[in-house]
Amino acid sequence: MSSIRVAILGFGTVGEGVYKTINSHKEKLSKVLGKRVEVAAVLVKSKNKNREIDNRVLVTDDFEEILNLEKLDVVVEAIVGQEPALTYLQKAIQKECHIITANKEMFAVHGSELQKLAKENGVSVGFEATVAGGVPVIQTLQQLLNINQIKKIEGILNGTSNYILSEMRTNDLSFSAALQAAQEKGYAEADPTNDVEGYDAFYKLMILSEIAFGGKPEWAMVPREGITGITEEQIKGAEKLGLRFKLIASIQLVNGTIIGSVRPTLVTETHPLFNIEGVENSVSIEGDIVGRITLQGPGAGMLPTASAVIEDLIHVVRGNQNTVTLCPLSNGEDERAEDKGNQNWLMIHPGEAQLTSVPVSVVTQTDNHVYLKADEPTISTLRKRNHQASFFEVLGEFQLKKSV
Ligand SMILES: NC(=O)c1ccc[n+]([C@@H]2O[C@H](COP(=O)([O-])OP(=O)(O)OC[C@H]3O[C@@H](n4cnc5c(N)ncnc54)[C@H](OP(=O)(O)O)[C@@H]3O)[C@@H](O)[C@H]2O)c1
Structure with a gap:
């Protein structure tokens, strides 16, 4: 042999x-x-x-x-x-x-x-092991691309951040105490910057973008925010509303432009990423034919990552060129393109919220929160005007109850 x-x-x-x-x-x-x-x-x-x-x-x-x-x-x-x-x-x-x-x-x-x-x-x-460790997201994407056009990918791509957010919520820990727990368990490195500031998730997102859309957005145009600013108080407040913080990486094609972000996001119970806890990773892929597929599994670690590498080894030795297929980035009128338009946002600690003369539609308002619909540029304007408030995108179906 x-x-x-x-x-x-x-x-x-x-x-x-x-x-x-x-x-x-x-x-x-x-x-x-x-x-x-x-x-x-x-x-x-x-x-x-x-x-x-x-x-x-x-x-x-x-x-x-x-x-x-x-x-x-x-x-x-x-x-x-x-x-x-x-x-x-x-x-x-x-x-x-x-x-x-x-x-x-x-x-x-x-x-x-x-x-x-x-x-x-x-x-x-x-390069399967570059994204989400043992979760076969790259092979799955390439398989789907044989017939589907990818509309959107969103996921939890960094297990360390997810572990920290889960620990903060379930054990009432501060960010630094949860980080220390992650370091003691070997989930976070001595210098955790890459993980907790969103760089690791960002790199993975750029790799996914290239496969799904045949190109990457201009890096400087992709908002990247880590989890270091999330407080225990914010986590508890979110839990009372039925929401959980997750570091969500997302990428989609809007009118021929690739738009992505990595940032702390609130997800509701109805969203597939709500129950992804600890060091798990999960990636949700939306294709035009298949609809939404969600993969979940170990995003790092010796054997899960080795599993991804050995899968690649089998593919390259068999001469399976699938691993190098990129779909070209189309421009202009793209069927995949859809207006990203308004998203749902929760404004926390609005104070005397300054929401006038911008295209915002307020859905519900309480003393501590404003639940609103607005597009990204509007949220940027609102952030500048409302320094005391924090804004987080909300994924999934949500109702802000007046009594909370
Ligand atoms: N850890 C995971 O779960 C995971 C999952 C997916 C992807 N990755 C990626 O996989 C890569 C490796 O991660 P890891 O966790 O295995 O790292 P690691 O435990 O720090 O090991 C790095 C290894 O690379 C060797 N090395 C570093 N610089 C070198 C150089 N200039 N020339 C030759 N050898 C060099 C080191 O040699 P010495 O032993 O002599 O120091 C060490 O054996 C990273 O890019 C990481 O992002 C990691």
């Missing part, structure tokens, strides 16, 4: 998970692929750290040694940050290796150029 030789770049949570899964599922992989899969090399930063790696595997801190291997079929990249990951993958493609990456930051920025280079070199790119 011939063999598929794999190099793994990085031996942290993801790299080690991939290594272990290839070894624990050798027979199954041989059956599925008709070829033996073997790890030929592992690239790390510190070569002298003690690791459980078979001594027949080359362990190196020099990528050139990996490139010089006599036979290499697939390079799996699981290191952190844009460089040197990008350069390594470009070199691997030029050596006609298929590549698979879990690195969302690098792929959000350089995904399309890597795919172009891969096409020129007749190899494939797998």
Whole structure:
């Protein structure tokens, strides 16, 4: 039986998970692929750290040694940050290796150029693990795109933030106490900025945008807000109204323009993301034919992420080009386009709310809240005029009761 030789770049949570899964599922992989899969090399930063790696595997801190291997079929990249990951993958493609990456930051920025280079070199790119860990959102999207046009994607793409918001609500914790709990459980890194400020969800959203709409919005035009400003008081107040805070990433095509946002949002009990708690991720995809599909599962972790990487490994080895299909961005009159128009918003602590001379329709008003319908530009104006108030979009069917 011939063999598929794999190099793994990085031996942290993801790299080690991939290594272990290839070894624990050798027979199954041989059956599925008709070829033996073997790890030929592992690239790390510190070569002298003690690791459980078979001594027949080359362990190196020099990528050139990996490139010089006599036979290499697939390079799996699981290191952190844009460089040197990008350069390594470009070199691997030029050596006609298929590549698979879990690195969302690098792929959000350089995904399309890597795919172009891969096409020129007749190899494939797998990137399922870049979005929502073990949840097969990319394969699902690509499958749907065979016939559907995607109207909208929205989801909880960062498990750390979702865990913190869930902890704050269920255990009456402040943001910093919930963050500490997340760090103690290994869900948040020592520097949690990427997660709690919305960057991680933003990178994933940009990757989804490219698949669904064939392009990304201008990054500076995408509002990105994390959860660091959410207070215990806001969470309790929302709960009394039957609402939960979630860090929602959303992207859609409106009149030929891709519009996205990452921000704390209130969701109602009727919304599919209401019950997504703890470190879970969930992605809701709206297609013109299929309607709304919601996927849910572990968004990170050693084995869930390894599962996504190994699925990609099977696809690239089988020569399934599905992993590189992008649908071109259409312009102008697009059937998918619909006016985003008014959304529902909750204004908290309105004080002497200044709502005149802008196109707002107030649905209900109490001492502490105004539930209103307005579009994004109007909300921006209102934010400037009403410094004391906070504004959150509300997803799902909601009624603000006068008695609350
Ligand atoms: N953790 C998850 O659940 C998860 C899920 C989905 C996607 N991802 C993404 O997957 C990637 C890896 O995440 P991780 O959690 O596995 O990271 P990690 O635990 O911090 O491990 C990173 C690994 O990369 C190696 N490394 C870092 N810089 C390197 C360099 N310049 N040259 C060679 N090796 C280098 C490190 O080597 P040493 O061991 O020698 O330090 C380490 O083995 C990231 O891009 C992350 O965003 C992670």
